[in-house]
Structure formats: structure tokens, C-alpha cells
Amino acid sequence: MTDDRDVTAQLNARGDVAVVVPAAGAGVRLGPGAPKALRLLEGEPLLVHAIRRTAAAPSVRMIVVAAPPAEVEAVHDLLSPVAPVTVVAGGAERQDSVAAALAVVPDDVGIVLVHDAARCLAPAELFERVAAAVRDGADAVIPALPVVDTIKEVAADGTVLGTVDRSVLRAVQTPQGFRAGTLRAAHAAAADSHTDDAGAVEKLGRPVLCVPGSDFALKITRPIDLALATHLLKLSE
Numbered sequence: 001m002t003d004d005r006d007v008t009a010q011l012n013a014r015g016d017v018a019v020v021v022p023a024a025g026a027g028v029r030l031g032p033g034a035p036k037a038l039r040l041l042e043g044e045p046l047l048v049h050a051i052r053r054t055a056a057a058p059s060v061r062m063i064v065v066a067a068p069p070a071e072v073e074a075v076h077d078l079l080s081p082v083a084p085v086t087v088v089a090g091g092a093e094r095q096d097s098v099a100a101a102l103a104v105v106p107d108d109v110g111i112v113l114v115h116d117a118a119r120c121l122a123p124a125e126l127f128e129r130v131a132a133a134v135r136d137g138a139d140a141v142i143p144a145l146p147v148v149d150t151i152k153e154v155a156a157d158g159t160v161l162g163t164v165d166r167s168v169l170r171a172v173q174t175p176q177g178f179r180a181g182t183l184r185a186a187h188a189a190a191a192d193s194h195t196d197d198a199g200a201v202e203k204l205g206r207p208v209l210c211v212p213g214s215d216f217a218l219k220i221t222r223p224i225d226l227a228l229a230t231h232l233l234k235l236s237e
């Protein structure tokens with residue numbers, strides 16, 4: 001089956017969380033090759049690593065993957081031995097892919113997490129931490145880490161304009177968690193593009209809460225990140 005729109009692929013019937021996994025990106029910054037989610041880390045596609053960890057989180061009832069449109073059937077076949085998943089065709093931008101996956105999440109699922117396939121080593125505990133904060137009453141929850149470098153504001157010609165107070169900055173990861181209605185409203189209202197889903201919730205004027213992120217939730221973006229992830233994978237085993 002190429003597209004389980006009846007969403008029968010349930011993982012844990014007692015879970016209260018659906019995880020939407022945007023995995024349709026090309027991976028331009030990683031260099032030429034297959035779509036990023038299908039590139040290999042120690043012999044397995046990034047998406048397989050990501051789904052294995054997602055499925056290990058006890059709260060997760062279902063997983064919806066947004067795959068490159070030409071790879072929907074192949075991704076379904078790839079992931080079926082790993083976990084029950086629903087696979088839909090992703091869109092041109094990340095937010096289009098999230099919207100396509102969100103559209104098949106049933107209305108009776110109260111909490112939705114959005115998780116980049118590119119953050120393929122995010123541990124199950126991180127999913128649980130984010131979901132628990134939503135369950136405790138937050139509308140929108142993001143895992144975040146303190147910024148460790150000094151941050152400068154710089155003009156186009158390279159001239160430094162100033163130093164930013166890094167104590168108030170955070171580097172934001174996924175999975176990001178939402179009350180399902182809040183995420184649907186944010187996507188419906190999103191007039192312009194946003195780089196993360198919490199950004200769309202912020203534009204609604206709703207509060208977004210940070211919880212501690214994880215070094216293992218590194219986003220594989222550049223070739224050096226694959227090398228780092230190879231090492232992190234060994235540490236996580």
C-alpha cells in the first residue's frame with residue numbers, strides 16, 4: 001500500500017501522541033545524492049534511525065512520515081519492518097510536508113509532535129519529555145539548548161555591528177510538541193514561511209515553552225554532521 005490514508009497503522013493504542021515526521025527534503029547542504037532522509041548512517045537510512053527511536057517512545061500511538069513524492073511506496077516498504085507507519089507525499093517546503101502529514105492525523109489524537117527525520121538520533125526520552133510538558137498544560141513545547149558560541153550581528157560587508165546577549169538565546173531542536181488544535185490552527189493561519197512549527201504558533205500569539213534539548217538531537221545538515229552522528233550513534237548504543 002503506498003498511502004495509508006485510513007491511518008490504520010497504529011503503534012500503541014494507549015498512546016496519546018501522533019508524531020509527524022517531515023522527511024521529504026533534498027539535503028542540498030549535504031551535497032549531491034539521494035534525498036537526505038534516505039542517505040546512510042552506518043549502513044542504515046537516516047529515516048530508519050529516526051523512526052526506530054520515535055517508535056520506542058511509549059506515548060507514541062501513531063507515526064506519519066512525509067516522504068519525497070517519488071519515494072512514498074519505497075519509504076513505506078523500508079519502514080514497515082521497523083514500525084507501523086503511515087506515509088504521505090511531502091511538499092515543496094518543510095511546512096508543506098508537515099501540513100500534508102498533519103492532514104491525516106485523526107481528530108481524536110490530542111497531542112502532535114513534529115520531528116525532523118534529519119534529527120535521526122533524538123532519543124525516545126526526548127519525545128517523552130516534550131509530550132509530558134504538553135500533557136501538563138502547555139500549548140506548544142520545544143526542546144532547546146543554550147548557545148555556546150559568542151554571537152555577533154554582522155553587516156553584509158562583514159563589519160561587526162554588535163555582540164548579542166547569548167544568555168537569552170537558545171538553539172531549537174525537534175521533536176516539537178503541540179496540542180493538536182493549536183498546531184492545526186497555526187498551520188491554517190500561516191501566511192508566510194516559517195523554519196519551525198513553533199514559529200507559526202508564536203505568530204498566533206500563543207505561548208511556547210522550552211524544555212531541555214539533547215545533544216543527540218543534532219540535525220544532520222552538512223557533511224560534517226554525518227561524521228558527528230556516526231560518533232554519536234556509537235555513544236548511544
Ligand SMILES: Nc1ccn([C@@H]2O[C@H](COP(=O)(O)OP(=O)(O)OP(=O)(O)O)[C@@H](O)[C@H]2O)c(=O)n1
Binds near residue numbers: 029036
Ligand atoms: N520540502 C521539504 C523540506 C524539508 N523537509 C524535512 O524537514 C526536515 C528539516 O529540513 P532540513 O534539515 O533543512 O532538510 P533539507 O530541506 O533536506 O535540507 P537542505 O536545505 O540542505 O536541502 C528534514 O527532515 C527534511 O527531510 C521536508 O519534509 N520537506
Ligand SMILES: C[C@](O)(CO)[C@H](O)COP(=O)(O)O
Binds near residue numbers: 116172173195197
Ligand atoms: C525545525 C528545525 O529543525 C528547528 O531547529 C529547523 O528550524 C529546520 O530548519 P531548516 O532550515 O529546514 O534546516
